[in-house]
Amino acid sequence: MHLPNFIKPxxxxxxxxxxxxxxxxxxxxxxxxxxxxxAETLVASDNSQSTIISESEIEESPxxxxxxxxxQEQSVARITNNTGDYFQxxxxxxxFGDNAVANSLILIDGFPLLNPSLxxxxxxxxxxxxxxxxxxxxxxxxxxxxxxxVGGVVNIITKRPEKFMFNFYGGIxxxxxxxxxxxIGNKFQNGFFLKLSGFYNNDDHYRDHSNQKDQNxxxxxxxxxxxxxxxxxxxxxxxxVEFPGGLTKEEYDANPQQAQAYGKDNFINFTTSLLQLLNKxxxxxxxxxxxxxxxxxxxxxxxxFSEFDRSDQMTLLSSRLNGDFDNQEILLGYEGRFSKYxxxxxxxxxxxxxxxxxxxxxxxxxxxxxxxxxxxxxxALQENKFEVxxxxxxNSLNKVFVTEVGVKLNFxxxxxxxxxxxxxxxFPKANxxxxxxxxxxxxxxxTGDSYEIGGEVLNKFSKTQVNIYALLxxxxxxxxxxxxxxxxxxxxxxxxxxxxLGGSLSEYIKLNNKLMMNAQLNYVDARFxxxxxxxxxxxxxxxxxxxxxxxxxxxxxxxxxxxALYNGPQYASQDNANVSDEMAxxxxxxxxxxxxxxxxxxxxxxxxLLDQKYATWVFYDAFSKNNTYYPGTGxxxxxxxxxxxx
Numbered sequence: 035m036h037l038p039n040f041i042k043p044x045x046x047x048x049x050x051x052x053x054x055x056x057x058x059x060x061x062x063x064x065x066x067x068x069x070x071x072x073a074e075t076l077v078a079s080d081n082s083q084s085t086i087i088s089e090s091e092i093e094e095s096p097x098x099x100x101x102x103x104x105x106q107e108q109s110v111a112r113i114t115n116n117t118g119d120y121f122q123x124x125x126x127x128x129x130f131g132d133n134a135v136a137n138s139l140i141l142i143d144g145f146p147l148l149n150p151s152l153x154x155x156x157x158x159x160x161x162x163x164x165x166x167x168x169x170x171x172x173x174x175x176x177x178x179x180x181x182x183x184v185g186g187v188v189n190i191i192t193k194r195p196e197k198f199m200f201n202f203y204g205g206i207x208x209x210x211x212x213x214x215x216x217x218i219g220n221k222f223q224n225g226f227f228l229k230l231s232g233f234y235n236n237d238d239h240y241r242d243h244s245n246q247k248d249q250n251x252x253x254x255x256x257x258x259x260x261x262x263x264x265x266x267x268x269x270x271x272x273x274x275v276e277f278p279g280g281l282t283k284e285e286y287d288a289n290p291q292q293a294q295a296y297g298k299d300n301f302i303n304f305t306t307s308l309l310q311l312l313n314k315x316x317x318x319x320x321x322x323x324x325x326x327x328x329x330x331x332x333x334x335x336x337x338x339f340s341e342f343d344r345s346d347q348m349t350l351l352s353s354r355l356n357g358d359f360d361n362q363e364i365l366l367g368y369e370g371r372f373s374k375y376x377x378x379x380x381x382x383x384x385x386x387x388x389x390x391x392x393x394x395x396x397x398x399x400x401x402x403x404x405x406x407x408x409x410x411x412x413x414a415l416q417e418n419k420f421e422v423x424x425x426x427x428x429n430s431l432n433k434v435f436v437t438e439v440g441v442k443l444n445f446x447x448x449x450x451x452x453x454x455x456x457x458x459x460x461f462p463k464a465n466x467x468x469x470x471x472x473x474x475x476x477x478x479x480x481t482g483d484s485y486e487i488g489g490e491v492l493n494k495f496s497k498t499q500v501n502i503y504a505l506l507x508x509x510x511x512x513x514x515x516x517x518x519x520x521x522x523x524x525x526x527x528x529x530x531x532x533x534x535l536g537g538s539l540s541e542y543i544k545l546n547n548k549l550m551m552n553a554q555l556n557y558v559d560a561r562f563x564x565x566x567x568x569x570x571x572x573x574x575x576x577x578x579x580x581x582x583x584x585x586x587x588x589x590x591x592x593x594x595x596x597x598a599l600y601n602g603p604q605y606a607s608q609d610n611a612n613v614s615d616e617m618a619x620x621x622x623x624x625x626x627x628x629x630x631x632x633x634x635x636x637x638x639x640x641x642x643l644l645d646q647k648y649a650t651w652v653f654y655d656a657f658s659k660n661n662t663y664y665p666g667t668g669x670x671x672x673x674x675x676x677x678x679x680x
Contacts, residue, residue: 083171083538084170092168096628098213100190101123109580109600111186129505139187142192143312150375164229165191170187173185178394193217208671211236213237217231228253234248240291240667243278270306278294279297290663325352329347330347331345349372369392385421396438412436450491461480470525483506484505500540506533534558536559537557540552551585560575574606574607597625603619625643646668647668
């Protein structure tokens with residue numbers, strides 16, 4: 035594995051922080067004011083909204099992958115898909131459409147799940163049986179997490195064995211779906227822990243020519259010692275999917291399950307290898323250092339109207355100092371990334387190398403038991419080298435300085451309230467910088483401001499959250515589908531200014547020992563603020579979306595579950611001028627019958643109970659004035675078995 039020059043000396047620093055005696059018999063880590071788990075939970079600003087999906091909710095859910103779980107349990111983080119790959123989904127938080135993949139950040143145990151290009155991170159490649167919890171934080175987190183943390187952050191926390199554990203998830207369902215997932219691990223008396231996991235998925239899906247096969251193998255090994263821990267994660271996963279393509283309105287109305295007539299040979303293979311190294315070192319009762327090194331590479335090949343090969347790879351190094359000094363929480367950090375991107379087809383020959391460096395600082399000032407003041411800043415620098423053809427080479431440089439300030443008030447039984455302003459940014463991706471309009475050498479970096487106010491009231495039986503925000507962006511990066519000889523697949527450009535005004539209401543109520551209800555309602559008015567499309571709605575963004583769920587324990591160890599998901603009207607993708615009719619909103623209903631005990635869960639689920647006809651993505655062609663439809667899934671059935679032994 036080749037590492038860039040800036041990383042090599044810093045790796046040596048990491049190992050200096052690992053005591054030699056970590057290989058000897060370890061003891062349980064002593065209680066200190068800042069324990070080892072703290073930094074993994076300091077994902078977002080203390081004054082922000084959150085949605086937490088707990089381990090018990092995951093184990094008791096009837097679903098078998100992260101996408102289905104997020105769809106059923108909440109609607110703040112909206113699942114989008116504009117590729118036809120059922121596992122390459124994107125998460126849209128706070129009003130993003132086709133560019134959602136680059137405006138929300140997914141973390142796995144504090145490691146950012148990123149790609150140098152716009153290839154969506156495959157978070158479904160992390161087996162659900164290995165997930166301890168999922169934390170969703172709407173709102174800009176440009177200070178703590180930097181590039182891409184514009185709309186919000188999703189932190190996926192995997193399980194770490196504290197004793198012997200064994201989890202098995204299996205499922206069979208409609209359209210030949212078969213899913214098997216197992217995780218086994220143990221922690222030994224000397225502090226050493228080991229975990230193995232893997233899964234296999236096969237699904238023919240709702241549409242013709244859309245078979246998908248996925249498999250994953252993963253190993254985690256580590257050791258806890260008196261003042262810290264070190265662990266290594268290695269993963270290998272593959273994804274092969276057939277693409278049925280988009281349909282005309284006539285084809286969609288006649289038979290949404292059919293494949294595109296001239297695209298039935300389209301398919302993609304992805305193989306990804308991932309290596310993560312994490313070291314946590316307690317310096318004293320108040321300070322903890324987290325060091326992370328990550329390397330991954332995704333290799334893809336296939337046929338999308340022509341043969342192609344692609345490669346995305348990234349090396350990341352991060353070091354964070356978390357402190358609790360005189361009752362003030364301090365975060366200081368550095369992050370460096372080096373990435374390479376290659377794409378080769380009969381139409382396109384692109385290469386890009388990108389180096390990114392970040393330094394950041396954040397402090398939460400606990401003025402008293404009621405008032406907490408948060409301030410932070412980050413400086414980031416991106417250097418790019420692009421090669422669109424053997425003779426067409428360009429360089430670009432982007433740099434940014436962002437700040438944050440917020441206030442939180444905690445009135446105990448009367449609730450917690452906050453007000454916050456945070457700046458954000460997004461650097462251009464590799465294939466955005468290589469697919470440029472004629473006469474444009476490079477894209478401008480995207481920057482923005484986020485303002486929000488909200489609160490939470492929590493008691494024994496309910497939890498209510500309210501949030502109102504304004505997200506103002508400059509130079510938002512978006513796709514232009516105009517085909518030219520120089521850009522046969524379209525190009526990327528900057529909008530002038532865009533604005534998103536919105537809010538969300540979240541409610542959880544335990545009505546009694548047998549009946550529980552949860553609901554979220556989200557609104558956003560996403561518009562172009564200036565330029566050619568001033569005042570128009572940003573396409574592919576519904577004004578309203580929501581979810582509603584109710585669990586009823588009607589008999590000992592038996593549960594009935596009902597889930598409703600609403601996606602409101604929206605303009606088709608690329609209809610920036612809003613010239614076509616808005617796509618109608620729709621409801622999706624899911625019911626499940628479950629037998630739940632401490633060590634197992636058997637569920638039978640019916641998705642899209644009313645067989646609602648809808649499209650997950652609709653694309654507007656400004657030249658033909660027609661829409662292309664990518665149908666959603668009709669009614670399906672799923673039987674799952676989950677075993678949990680620990």
